[in-house]
Amino acid sequence: MGRVLMKGTEAIAEAAIQAGCKFFFGYPITPQNEIPEYMSAHLPEVGGTYVQAESEVASINMVMGGGATGYRVMTSSSSPGISLMSEGISYIAGSEIPAVIVNVMRAGPGLGGILPGQADYLQSTKGGGNGDYNLIVLAPSTLQECVDLTQLSFELAQKYRNPVMVAADGFMGQMMEAVEIHPSATRDDPADTTWGLGFMGERGGKRSHLHSLFLTPEPLEAHNRRLQEKYGRIKETEQRCETYHVEDAELLIAAYGTTARISRSAVNNLRAEGLKVGMIRPITLWPYPTDAFQALPDGIRHILVAEMNAGQMIDDVKVATNCRYPVSFYGRTGGFAPSVKEIEDECRRLLAL
Amino acid sequence: MPKGRVEIHEKYCKSCGLCVAVCPTKVLRISEKTNTKGYRPVEQFKEGCIGCALCAVTCPDAAIEVFKTEE
Amino acid sequence: MSEVKIYARPVSWMPDVSSHYCPGCGHGIAHRLVCESIDELGIQNDTIGVASVGCSAMIYDYIDIDYCEAPHGRAPAVATGLKTVRPDKIVFTYQGDGDLASIGMGEIVHAANRGQNITVVFINNAIYGMTGGQMAPTTLLGQKATTCPLGRDEKVNGYPIRVSEMLATLPAPGYIARVSVAQPKYTIKAKAAIKKAFQNQIDGKGFSLVEVLSSCPTNWGMRPVESFDWLISTMMPYYPLGTFKDFD
Ligand SMILES: Cc1ncc(C[n+]2csc(CCOP(=O)(O)OP(=O)(O)O)c2C)c(N)n1
Ligand code: SF4
Ligand code: SF4
Ligand code: SF4
Ligand SMILES: [Mg+2]
Numbered sequence: 001m002g003r004v005l006m007k008g009t010e011a012i013a014e015a016a017i018q019a020g021c022k023f024f025f026g027y028p029i030t031p032q033n034e035i036p037e038y039m040s041a042h043l044p045e046v047g048g049t050y051v052q053a054e055s056e057v058a059s060i061n062m063v064m065g066g067g068a069t070g071y072r073v074m075t076s077s078s079s080p081g082i083s084l085m086s087e088g089i090s091y092i093a094g095s096e097i098p099a100v101i102v103n104v105m106r107a108g109p110g111l112g113g114i115l116p117g118q119a120d121y122l123q124s125t126k127g128g129g130n131g132d133y134n135l136i137v138l139a140p141s142t143l144q145e146c147v148d149l150t151q152l153s154f155e156l157a158q159k160y161r162n163p164v165m166v167a168a169d170g171f172m173g174q175m176m177e178a179v180e181i182h183p184s185a186t187r188d189d190p191a192d193t194t195w196g197l198g199f200m201g202e203r204g205g206k207r208s209h210l211h212s213l214f215l216t217p218e219p220l221e222a223h224n225r226r227l228q229e230k231y232g233r234i235k236e237t238e239q240r241c242e243t244y245h246v247e248d249a250e251l252l253i254a255a256y257g258t259t260a261r262i263s264r265s266a267v268n269n270l271r272a273e274g275l276k277v278g279m280i281r282p283i284t285l286w287p288y289p290t291d292a293f294q295a296l297p298d299g300i301r302h303i304l305v306a307e308m309n310a311g312q313m314i315d316d317v318k319v320a321t322n323c324r325y326p327v328s329f330y331g332r333t334g335g336f337a338p339s340v341k342e343i344e345d346e347c348r349r350l351l352a353l
Numbered sequence: 354m355p356k357g358r359v360e361i362h363e364k365y366c367k368s369c370g371l372c373v374a375v376c377p378t379k380v381l382r383i384s385e386k387t388n389t390k391g392y393r394p395v396e397q398f399k400e401g402c403i404g405c406a407l408c409a410v411t412c413p414d415a416a417i418e419v420f421k422t423e424e
Numbered sequence: 425m426s427e428v429k430i431y432a433r434p435v436s437w438m439p440d441v442s443s444h445y446c447p448g449c450g451h452g453i454a455h456r457l458v459c460e461s462i463d464e465l466g467i468q469n470d471t472i473g474v475a476s477v478g479c480s481a482m483i484y485d486y487i488d489i490d491y492c493e494a495p496h497g498r499a500p501a502v503a504t505g506l507k508t509v510r511p512d513k514i515v516f517t518y519q520g521d522g523d524l525a526s527i528g529m530g531e532i533v534h535a536a537n538r539g540q541n542i543t544v545v546f547i548n549n550a551i552y553g554m555t556g557g558q559m560a561p562t563t564l565l566g567q568k569a570t571t572c573p574l575g576r577d578e579k580v581n582g583y584p585i586r587v588s589e590m591l592a593t594l595p596a597p598g599y600i601a602r603v604s605v606a607q608p609k610y611t612i613k614a615k616a617a618i619k620k621a622f623q624n625q626i627d628g629k630g631f632s633l634v635e636v637l638s639s640c641p642t643n644w645g646m647r648p649v650e651s652f653d654w655l656i657s658t659m660m661p662y663y664p665l666g667t668f669k670d671f672d
Binding site: 357358362364365367368369370371374375390392404406407409410411412413414415417418419420421422423424 | 425426427428429430431432433434437442443445446447448449450451452453456459605607608611612615641647648649652
């Protein structure tokens with residue numbers, strides 16, 4: 001497939017199919033309906049199946065069952081639907097089942113609105129469900145990245161036997177851009193028969209048992225230790241981050257997803273005026289790209305966190321920089337994104353301090 | 354009358370008494386022994402088992418195996 | 425004259441394991457019937473179980489097959505996922521009445537309504553066993569439970585739900601039957617129904633559910649033999665045994 005103009009949601013769906021995902025379990029919610037619609041139309045063409053679940057509670061549990069076979073499965077939703085999935089996500093993480101979950105975030109809280117938002121940052125990176133677990137969370141800021149990170153998410157999910165979330169926002173989902181979608185190299189990899197359910201015969205009669213329940217404390221603590229050791233490995237190896245004009249920056253914007261696109265334009269405009277502004281863009285919201293923050297130059301006077309929420313990433317920035325720099329926040333909620341001008345004005349204000 | 358006999362896996366028996374209640378020939382009883390779990394396992398205390406397997410069909414712990422003698 | 429073993433411990437029953445169930449609990453009987461069916465159909469290596477939340481959450485410790493757990497009530501959705509990806513495997517859920525008929529009512533209705541080719545073994549013991557005897561959606565009117573200490577009152581708690589009859593009103597599910605394990609004569613029929621529910625899946629026929637009237641001597645406050653007498657005298661009149669729907 002050459003470069004084609006596609007809507008974000010459809011690009012995500014096609015990327016998943018090209019990554020070898022043959023099974024999708026979904027429930028309608030704006031602004032991500034094109035993903036289940038696309039899957040219902042195109043999965044049968046590759047011998048796959050789309051199942052419309054009765055709720056997000058059901059769809060995430062279908063993903064749990066499907067993923068338990070070792071094959072590539074997926075669901076997508078938007079914020080209120082992800083809330084309903086939180087129980088299932090905790091079980092999937094606890095049972096170490098690979099799964100891909102796309103969240104095309106909208107503005108909250110509650111039913112909120114159907115317009116874009118980034119207010120599920122804390123929910124996706126700090127838990128959402130019960131217990132000590134982590135999702136790998138990937139935040140694309142272009143449609144090509146929606147494609148690439150969706151495909152990467154399947155590989156990470158299987159590599160670590162862990163749920164992976166693609167955290168896109170409503171703008172990413174609804175805008176159109178030219179993308180290139182190639183089949184993943186791993187798309188035809190067979191399921192892992194060493195643990196996948198349904199391969200008891202292949203294992204010579206040795207059963208596999210995926211569970212998060214441990215009624216006695218010793219095995220449960222041992223299970224938690226194993227999980228934490230795995231999360232530690234993920235933190236070491238999977239941090240992803242882009243830095244933009246940080247070398248000589250006096251003011252650094254920290255932003256991801258759509259807000260990072262907007263911030264990039266602001267950086268370009270301010271640089272044209274001779275102002276030393278740069279950007280750091282986490283691509284993995286979990287594991288947080290702490291290493292990149294630690295490596296920031298000393299000349300930075302201030303970090304501005306820009307988000308489409310009320311300030312959810314600010315604590316991570318402070319922790320990742322050991323509070324070496326003053327950190328402040330600019331954001332919009334309700335479905336608005338900060339405009340390029342708003343961010344430029346805030347940068348000028350901060351630089352004048 | 355057909356002839357049979359039962360073997361009780363004592364370690365699994367929880368002395369619930371369900372088999373004793375359903376045995377048509379009343380050849381089972383809770384014994385005086387104690388198993389590793391602290392239950393008093395069932396025993397066949399007399400001849401007369403007809404190998405009907407009703408006891409095994411009702412045992413929640415699959416503790417009973419039934420044998421039948423064929424002429 | 426020769427002696428033959430006519431009843432052996434099922435092969436798929438985990439060797440050398442003693443269950444955690446209370447003495448005389450109907451769960452053990454129902455587990456055994458599932459194991460016998462798996463053995464007789466020769467599907468041990470091809471069956472995937474979905475454990476639910478309740479006293480039977482640890483069923484995977486007793487049946488030696490591939491197993492996945494499900495959150496409380498969600499087993500039919502997990503089973504749907506498994507069967508969608510592995511239509512060549514035999515997938516079944518084993519769920520209690522709190523699990524299936526209360527928190528998981530949505531999942532079971534929709535799995536049934538899709539005619540999902542899975543097998544459901546539904547254990548109705550008219551109580552929340554695992555959490556200590558609270559009122560279940562199936563608790564009988566007047567029956568005492570720890571959250572209806574004076575007995576279930578329809579004005580406050582509504583009526584006990586007849587799941588089999590309700591699901592049988594849907595066009596898609598193929599086989600729905602209610603059986604009991606209160607006496608060998610019922611248990612033999614229960615076994616036939618459970619085996620048939622698996623056979624239906626092997627034959628690709630579609631959704632099969634067997635509701636098993638079972639006991640909870642501990643939370644009913646009865647001795648095992650007494651609990652089965654109560655099941656026959658009090659539960660069975662409200663929950664009649666029978667086949668409510670069948671293929672063909
Ligand atoms: C989401 C959630 N809510 C509540 C519980 C607590 N809980 C565990 S088992 C159970 C009831 C199970 O009753 P039933 O399904 O009838 O099974 P039984 O123990 O009677 O066999 C409940 C409410 C839970 N584990 N998860
Ligand atoms: S039914 Fe089984 S567990 Fe109960 S007393 Fe008899 S042998 Fe023991
Ligand atoms: S096989 Fe029949 S007669 Fe023999 S002990 Fe069991 S129930 Fe009694
Ligand atoms: S509490 Fe009730 S349902 Fe649970 S094991 Fe004991 S008797 Fe069985
Ligand atoms: Mg119950």
